[in-house]
Amino acid sequence: MPSVLIPVKELVKVCREEGVDQVFVDAAHAIGSVEVDVQDIGADFYVSNLHKWFFCPPSVAFLYCRKSSGLVSNTHHPVVTHEYGNGLPIESAWVGNRDYSSQLVVPAAFEFVERFEGGIRGIIKRNHEQVVKMGRMLAESWGTNLGSPPEMCASMIMVGLPSKLCIFGREDALRLRSYLQVNHGIEVPIHYGVDGPRDKDGSITGYARISHQVYNTEDDYFRFRDAINQLIENNVTCKMLLLE
Incomplete structure (x- = not known):
């Protein structure tokens, strides 16, 4: 519940220095609320919702996996299907009877934020102020x-x-x-x-x-x-x- 910005990049660095093998960042409110550079942050995994601050419907989020960590090939969708072993994007592409329509609006959300002065960066700045x-x-x-x-x-x-x-x-x-x-x-x-x-x-x-x-x-x-x-x-x- 409490709202506070956490220095994720610095914490990831501390984890590395302390020998932590894998770092997973749950940044539910990040996208659309703060500027995010997942490569600069340096975590192995990073997730954030697009429905909280990026104008998308519920159930839309993204998952980033750091390729250089070698973890992608060993990361699988929790629902095992005939696509198991074909890579996480393919395994996650179609799961049963789930309604994927909410994901189809993401391109429209990108177009929408650009209608505002400064795009998403301008929105972030004005919301904070x-x-x-x-x-x-x-x-x-x-x-x-x-x-x-x-x-x-x-x-x-x-x-x-x-x-x-x-x-x-x-x-x-x-x-x-x-x-x-x-x-x-x-x-x-x-x-x-x-x-x-x-x-x-x-x-x-x-x-x-x-x-x-x-x-x-x-x-x-x-x-x-x-x-x-x-x-x-x-x-x-x-x-x-x-x-x-």
């Missing part, structure tokens, strides 16, 4: 803090929630998330953590992970701000919210 701006706005309104420095964030950022909401566990976090969905049409993950920084009323134990994409407007974040402020003004805690 806006999510930091909106995160700071929320933290200032609620008298809380950001969960990590802006330079350690990409297109998402953690924002502390007021301690008066009394987020004391995962169920409280789910209650708040459900309330925002049902009553305000706001979809935002809510994270519960141990006691951290303090606001004027107590320890901050809840964080919202906000994100920004090309279709978001500042009004989206103002509605979120006002919904939380309304709960505080009415002295409503998470325990008082329905878990729907």
Whole structure:
């Protein structure tokens, strides 16, 4: 849940120095959120979703295997078919009755991002700038803090929630998330953590992970701000919210 950029290239280097034989990077949010150079990173395997930040339907992702590692010939699709042994791309090309239509939109996604100024790099830059701006706005309104420095964030950022909401566990976090969905049409993950920084009323134990994409407007974040402020003004805690 917490959103923070991890220095993958540096960690891969440390792994190599410590004698780690194979390195597999699960970078679910990377593509479309940060610039990625898999060869420069140097991992043996690297995977990332295209449906999170690259405008593709669910179930579209990519897998990179470093050819020089000699692992490709020994890597196989988990479903064994008559294509076993013909190489991972061929083994993965057709698996039973799976619907492959979602993969066919990838070329269209590439064309789509180029419609924006600067292409995908421009989108990444603007998403980062806006999510930091909106995160700071929320933290200032609620008298809380950001969960990590802006330079350690990409297109998402953690924002502390007021301690008066009394987020004391995962169920409280789910209650708040459900309330925002049902009553305000706001979809935002809510994270519960141990006691951290303090606001004027107590320890901050809840964080919202906000994100920004090309279709978001500042009004989206103002509605979120006002919904939380309304709960505080009415002295409503998470325990008082329905878990729907």
